[in-house]
Every structure is written in structure tokens, then in C-alpha cells.
Amino acid sequence: MKVKLITGRSLQQGVGKETGKFSIEYFNNVAICELDPSDMETLNISPGENVVVKTKFGEVILKAVKSMQAPHKGVIFIPYGPWANLVTDPETHGSGMPNFKGIEAEVSPAKEEKILTLKEVLEKISGGK
Amino acid sequence: MEKTIYNAVCTICGCCCDDLEVKVGDGKIVEVKNACAISLSKFQNYNSEERIIKPMIKKNGEFKECSFKEAAEKASMILAEAEYPLIYGLSLTSTEAIGKAVELAEVLGGVIDNTTSVCHGPSLIGVHDIGVVTCTLGEIKNRADLIIYWASNPVFSHPRHLARYTIFSKGKFRKERKERKLIVVDVRKTATAKLADIFIQAIPNQDYELLSALRMAVKGEEIYLDEVAGVPVNKIEELADLMISCEFGVLFFGLGLTMSLGKSRNIDAALSLVRDLNEKTKFLIMPMRGHYNVTGANEVIAWQTGYPFAVDFSQGYPKYNPGETTTIELLTRGECDAALIIGSDPAAHFPVSAVKHLMKIPVITIDPHKNATTLISNVVIPTAITGIEVEGTVYRMDGVPLECKKLVEPPLGLKSDEEILTEILANVKKLKG
Numbered sequence: 051m052k053v054k055l056i057t058g059r060s061l062q063q064g065v066g067k068e069t070g071k072f073s074i075e076y077f078n079n080v081a082i083c084e085l086d087p088s089d090m091e092t093l094n095i096s097p098g099e100n101v102v103v104k105t106k107f108g109e110v111i112l113k114a115v116k117s118m119q120a121p122h123k124g125v126i127f128i129p130y131g132p133w134a135n136l137v138t139d140p141e142t143h144g145s146g147m148p149n150f151k152g153i154e155a156e157v158s159p160a161k162e163e164k165i166l167t168l169k170e171v172l173e174k175i176s177g178g179k
Numbered sequence: 180m181e182k183t184i185y186n187a188v189c190t191i192c193g194c195c196c197d198d199l200e201v202k203v204g205d206g207k208i209v210e211v212k213n214a215c216a217i218s219l220s221k222f223q224n225y226n227s228e229e230r231i232i233k234p235m236i237k238k239n240g241e242f243k244e245c246s247f248k249e250a251a252e253k254a255s256m257i258l259a260e261a262e263y264p265l266i267y268g269l270s271l272t273s274t275e276a277i278g279k280a281v282e283l284a285e286v287l288g289g290v291i292d293n294t295t296s297v298c299h300g301p302s303l304i305g306v307h308d309i310g311v312v313t314c315t316l317g318e319i320k321n322r323a324d325l326i327i328y329w330a331s332n333p334v335f336s337h338p339r340h341l342a343r344y345t346i347f348s349k350g351k352f353r354k355e356r357k358e359r360k361l362i363v364v365d366v367r368k369t370a371t372a373k374l375a376d377i378f379i380q381a382i383p384n385q386d387y388e389l390l391s392a393l394r395m396a397v398k399g400e401e402i403y404l405d406e407v408a409g410v411p412v413n414k415i416e417e418l419a420d421l422m423i424s425c426e427f428g429v430l431f432f433g434l435g436l437t438m439s440l441g442k443s444r445n446i447d448a449a450l451s452l453v454r455d456l457n458e459k460t461k462f463l464i465m466p467m468r469g470h471y472n473v474t475g476a477n478e479v480i481a482w483q484t485g486y487p488f489a490v491d492f493s494q495g496y497p498k499y500n501p502g503e504t505t506t507i508e509l510l511t512r513g514e515c516d517a518a519l520i521i522g523s524d525p526a527a528h529f530p531v532s533a534v535k536h537l538m539k540i541p542v543i544t545i546d547p548h549k550n551a552t553t554l555i556s557n558v559v560i561p562t563a564i565t566g567i568e569v570e571g572t573v574y575r576m577d578g579v580p581l582e583c584k585k586l587v588e589p590p591l592g593l594k595s596d597e598e599i600l601t602e603i604l605a606n607v608k609k610l611k612g
Contacts, residue, residue: 054383056366058434059469061216061335064191068220070229071527071550108531119332122367125383132527132551140530143442146300146489146505148530150438152384168527172551175531176538 051093053126055105055155057138063129072168080131081165083112083157086123090116095159102160103128103137105153110136111163126157132171181209188583189218190271190566192337193468193576194344201586208567208587215338222567229549231561232590242559247592251599254519254543254558255606261517261541263493264289267506268523270298270473273571273583276596277472277479280521283604285492286611290515292506293476294469294523295488301437302466303477303487304501305446312453314463315577316343321350325425327362329449330386330435331467334370340467345431346374360425362418364389365435379418382409384440390448393419397455428462434469468576471566475574510536519603520544521596522562526551545599562596563589571595 066076083101085093095101097116102109103126110133117127128134130150139149166174181204189196199218202210211222234250235242245253258264266284269277270293277293284291295303319326326345333340341347346361353359363375364386372378381389385408392407396419402412422428430453436445449464456462468474477487484490486499489506502508506525509515510533517540526534527550537555544556553559565571568589574580594602 056383056435057438059332059336061338061370064217064335065220068191068217069224070227070548071524072229073224073227117367119367119369119372122380125366127367130528135528135530135534138530140507140511140532142502142505142507144502145304145442146296146501146507147437147442148297148507148533149440150297151435152439168551169554172526172534172554175534176555 051089051157053089053124053155053157055103055137055153056125056127056151057130057134058127058151060129063131077167080129081112081133082115082129084115084117084119084127085157086120086125087116088121088123090114093157093159100160100163100165101157102163103155103157105137105139105155107139108136111160111165113165126155132168133166136171136174180204184584184586187586188566188573188581189214190471190573190583191215191218191221192471193474194337194340195471195573195575195581196339196343197581203587206587217338225547225564225567226590230547230590231549231553231559232593234561235559237557247560247594250558250560251602252606254560255603255610257517257541257543257557258283258287258519258603259607259610261287261289263515264517264519265506265509265515266291266519266521267293267525268521269293269476270295270470271522271565272472272596273565273573274472274475274479274580275571276521276600277476278483279597279600279604281480281483283600283607284490286604286607288492288495290489290491290493290504290509291480292489292504293473293480295473295477296505297507297528298434298469298473299437299466300488300501300505301443302432302446304443305450308443309447309450309454311450312457312463313465313577315579316575319429319463320344320348322352322427323429324353324358325360325362325421325428327364327428327430328371329364329430329432331431331433332365332369332371333431333467334374336433336469337467341374360421362421377418377421379410379414385409386436386439386445387441387448389415390445390452394448394452394455397423397452397459422456422462423459425460428456428460430462430464431467432464433467465577472573474576474578475572475580478574478578507533516540518542520546520552520556521600522546524550524552526555545596560599561593562599563593565596568593569595571597
């Protein structure tokens with residue numbers, strides 16, 4: 051399904067980052083994708099199942115979460131963090147600021163795929179070193 | 180023996196809440212009152228197993244613990260040998276430390292940038308173009324009868340903003356919730372939007388159009404469309420009437436404007452809208468600054484160099500050109516050949532192409548905790564935490580400076596960011612002759 055991706059702050063992300071970047075709280079609060087309930091129904095995804103988010107810049111596996119900030123049909127939300135940045139747009143249009151919000155993306159079910167840990171995300175960026 | 184420290188300043192977000200009550204017993208923090216959920220998490224976890232106590236230098240891909248002197252010497256050597264080093268971060272430290280970082284950048288002939296670059300950088304560029312009508316948060320608490328949060332969700336990002344400064348605050352002239360109106364404009368029905376009297380849901384990337392339409396409505400011009408950014412024109416006109424008819428309005432805006440298409444042009448439109456409104460009533464505008472001293476980083480760098488972020492000293496004088504001297508471009512173009520990161524985690528918060536270059540160059544990180552950037556660093560220097568273990572000055576989002584208190588002693592041997600940077604600066608001056 052084609053969607054617009056918004057990355058941003060969430061209260062749980064804030065609590066998670068203060069708990070620790072390698073804590074289970076941070077992983078559980080940040081390696082997620084919030085979807086509109088009607089989009090979840092269309093995609094046949096239940097909360098807690100994994101999805102894959104693809105953009106021109108990469109792809110990432112995340113846990114699907116039913117959005118508490120709906121309705122936002124056609125818009126998905128990933129909290130700031132290393133998982134979101136596997137798919138954000140580095141284009142700044144000469145402003146210094148990448149496109150962290152409003153990015154063209156595609157989301158689909160990936161029930162069997164595994165979510166990378168923070169260390170694995172960095173290994174993926176470095177090319178498997 | 181227990182003691183309570185009153186009016187401690189919280190070092191999380193740009194609200195810099197200065198009313199914390201911290202109970203200390205046996206040299207440890209045992210209770211914190213008035214803190215939000217994020218602040219509580221910091222106080223509960225700042226000394227967790229993710230705290231770094233010993234400096235480390237990476238040798239053959241493995242971190243080896245070392246003394247502070249060795250780590251500072253190695254860091255100084257990397258920086259002094261670099262042709263075009265980058266100093267980045269600085270929004271989670273004291274203004275005193277930021278001052279030292281600016282001096283270091285000048286001596287090195289490198290670039291100093293702060294996290295504004297990927298936060299409210301476009302807001303500052305907008306302010307250069309248009310100017311800004313603003314005030315302190317105290318004025319807003321006492322007087323504002325119309326509050327707008329545009330592309331900002333403070334219930335999540337600045338949890339006590341509404342209670343301390345806006346709709347739930349008890350001001351001198353506006354004492355109750357019913358005396359203030361709240362409008363939220365966002366692309367999702369956020370937790371803040373659920374508290375609003377009026378919620379306007381816009382289409383992502385179309386804030387510029389919506390702000391421009393509002394400017395037309397405020398000026399009484401006719402909009403020849405049915406809707407703009409997914410918002411019916413009659414709703415836009417209704418919003419404009421509300422803005423014009425308030426006595427003291429304020430527009431707080433968040434990263435929904437700076438991080439989506441349009442960037443600084445979105446801010447131009449918002450600042451211009453508020454400028455237009457001042458022909459009809461009293462209206463103000465303020466960015467919702469994220470980290471507790473990101474405003475301080477702009478203040479210090481601006482008063483020392485003339486520019487608020489992304490300052491390049493490679494020509495021997497300060498040069499500022501966002502888009503060229505900003506961190507993301509320096510990294511994605513592969514230009515800087517060493518990086519000093521202070522109180523930030525760019526490996527977690529930059530797009531992949533920027534992180535890839537960070538992985539190729541020597542990186543020195545000064546931070547109290549392990550994070551994605553410490554993992555890819557060559558030198559890691561742990562530090563005492565500003566506002567908990569060392570004092571320091573910070574600037575609240577409205578530019579009001581506040582003094583953070585020392586609440587407890589740092590773990591043995593840990594120095595402040597300012598002390599570490601002073602040592603590196605002295606070493607670099609010797610190496611550079």
C-alpha cells in the first residue's frame with residue numbers, strides 16, 4: 051500500500067531513549083510503525099505483527115501498532131531513531147534539513163521477517179562489517 | 180541524611196521546567212516531584228548499565244579502557260591532524276561548554292554545527308528572512324487567550340508545556356481553561372489535537388499552501404478554491420476570524436513545518452501570517468525547541484561568531500551558509516575528515532548516507548551514555564551529566580537563561596563537558612603551535 055511516511059517524537063520514544071538506547075523499552079517503543087486502523091484492515095495486519103516499510107532510500111522491518119492518533123488514513127508514523135532513518139530521505143533542498151516527514155513510502159505485511167537490533171542496523175549501514 | 184533541592188531545572192526539552200523538587204539521600208536521587216514521564220525516566224535511569232564510566236580508545240576494532248589524559252590526547256591528535264574537522268551536537272550541554280567548543284572549532288579551522296541543523300534550522304533561516312514577533316513564555320501564560328499548536332504535539336514532545344505556559348496554566352489575567360481557546364493543526368489527530376477546541380487536519384507537505392490561504396483570509400481576500408491542503412475554505416475563513424478577533428494570540432510551531440517539503444519557506448509563511456495578524460490584533464510566534472539547551476547553542480555560537488549554527492572556520496573567519504556548511508551536506512558530500520560529537524547521537528538520527536560517511540572517518544564522542552554513535556566512535560570520553568552532576572547555564576525555548584543545579588556528585592573521576600573540552604583545546608593549541 052502506498053502511504054506518506056511521517057517520522058517524529060513520541061512520549062514513549064522519549065521515555066525509551068532516557069531508559070537507554072540499548073534497552074528493551076527503547077527497542078519496543080521505537081522499532082514500530084503506527085498505522086491507521088482502516089489501513090491495517092486493508093493490509094490484513096493485526097497489531098504486533100511485522101510490516102516492511104520501503105522508500106527510495108531503503109527498507110526496514112517494524113512491528114505494526116494500531117495508531118492512537120487516528121484517523122490518518124494513508125499516513126504511517128515511525129518514531130525518530132535508527133530504524134526510521136533506514137528509510138528517510140537525505141535530500142535537504144539546500145536547507146541543511148533532510149526530509150524526515152511526508153516521504154513517499156510503501157508498507158506491506160512481513161509477518162515472518164525479523165526486526166533488526168540497533169547493532170544490526172549499524173552493521174547493515176556499514177555494509178555488514 | 181536526606182535533603183530536598185527545590186526549583187531544580189529539568190534537562191530534557193526546551194521547556195526547561197524549573198520547579199522540580201529532588202530528594203537526595205546517601206548521595207543518590209531518591210525522589211523527584213513535578214517531573215514529566217520523560218524526565219522521570221532520565222532520573223531513574225541516568226546511572227543504569229548504559230552509563231560509561233571509563234574513557235575508551237578503539238584499537239583493532241575493539242574498545243580498550245584508558246585514562247582521561249590518554250583519551251584527551253588521542254582526541255586532540257585526531258582533531259589537530261584533520262584538515263576539515265566537524266564539531267557537532269551541543270544541545271545537551273551547558274552554554275559554558277558550548278563556548279569552549281566554538282573556540283576549539285576556530286583553532287582547528289573546522290565547522291561547528293549544533294542539532295538545530297536537523298531540528299529548527301529552517302526556522303532560523305525563516306527568521307533571517309522575515310523577522311519574528313515573539314515574547315517570553317511568562318507573557319503567554321499571563322495573557323494569551325488563543326493558543327495554536329501547528330505541526331507540534333507537545334503532549335508527547337514537551338509534556339508540561341500546556342500546564343506551565345498555555346491552556347492549563349493559571350496566568351495573572353487568564354486563570355482558567357475556559358478563558359483560552361486551543362487550535363491544533365496537524366496531519367494526525369494527535370494527543371494534543373484531542374484537547375483542542377478546533378482541530379484542523381491537513382494533508383502532509385501542504386502547510387505552505389494552508390498558511391498562505393490563511394494569510395489571504397486574514398487580509399480579507401477571496402480564495403477561489405473549495406479547499407486547501409484538504410481543509411474546506413469556509414473552515415480557513417472561520418480560523419482567520421478567530422485569529423483576528425483574539426486579544427493575545429500565539430502560534431507555536433513544531434518540526435512538522437521544518438522537516439516536510441517547503442522547509443524554511445513554510446516558516447516564512449508562518450512568520451508572515453503572524454506579522455499580518457499584528458495589523459489587526461496582538462499575535463506572537465515561537466518554535467517549539469526540542470532539547471533543553473539547543474536555544475543556548477544558537478545563542479552562544481551567534482554571540483561568538485555572528486551566526487547561530489553551521490559555522491565554517493576553514494577560511495580563517497566565520498562563514499555561514501546552510502545547505503553548504505550544515506552537517507548533513509558535509510557528511511553526504513564526504514567532506515569532513517574527522518568529527519567530534521558532544522551530547523548527541525547522529526548515528527541514530529541521520530539518514531543512512533550521512534551515517535555512512537561518519538563510519539569512514541575518525542569519530543570522538545563525549546557523552547555520559549552508550550549510544551549508536553559511541554559504538555562507531557574511535558575515542559569515547561564519558562562525562563558528568565549537566566543539571567544532575569554538574570551545574571551549568573541553559574536557555575529555555577523563549578531565550579530565558581536558567582542556572583541548572585548540581586544535585587549529586589558524579590561517579591568518581593568524571594569531568595564536565597566544559598572541563599573535557601578545555602583540556603582538548605589546550606592540547607590542540609600546543610599541537611597546532
